[in-house]
Amino acid sequence: MSAEKSARHAAPRHAGLESSGACSGHSLVQDRRPLAAGEADPALDGAANTAKERIVTTSDTAAKDHARPAHQEPEPRPGPLSGDPATVGVPTFIVGSIALGLTLVGYVPSAAVGAPVAIILAATGIGQLVAAVWAAGIGQSAVASIFGIFTGFWLSYGILVLGLSHDWFNVPSYSATTTQALFLISWSVIVALLTLATLRLPAAYTLLFALIDAALALVLLATLQGSAELKAAGGYVVFTFAALGCYLFLHVMSLATGGRGLSLGRPVLGR
16 A cells, blocks of 8 residues: 555656656747758857857957057147248348348448347347247247247347447446457357257258357457457358358248258267
């Protein structure tokens, strides 16, 4: 009797398991229909397409990353602070140099020392200042330094002439010569330093600054000795560096208008 009862209780359990297994199997394949001969399985095709898309996307991304430079420089955008400050600084330097040279060689009477001041203050001084600010604004420190130095030279020269002529600084007449010598010595030192500091620039700039040094030295000797000949010699040296300035102006304008620059010579010092 006990064996029969055990069999009766075990039978429903097996039947339940079979029923549960049948139901589970039915739920897994309830929407699947038999495939015809030669028909592809849609589920497998979808998985293959997804894998291909992933491969293509990854490949394209890798190709783009490989083509992109590691340190890509931003493209320059034209704006108010771009271009070449020398297009303003060089010609205004030239016109002041010509006016000063004409004064030194005696084109105007020696008493008319104020003859070039209008050009030197209104054109050269302001032009150098504009070029210096422009260069500083676009990050050209060396160019800003050069134009800033000559801004100070030309403006201070004009103020010196006007101040001595109108007794603005209360300088006695017997000290006028040494006052002028003081001015020339001070600027000779600065321009000599500028010449040495820019030896890595093309040789044309080194020559320009060396000629300015020579002109200052000749005018200083002429002032201390009262020599008209040395003064005239200084004027001709001024004309020489003004001519070199004209060459540099043609160079910068050629570049600014889309042409090729002129030869400026190799730097005295290498990079």
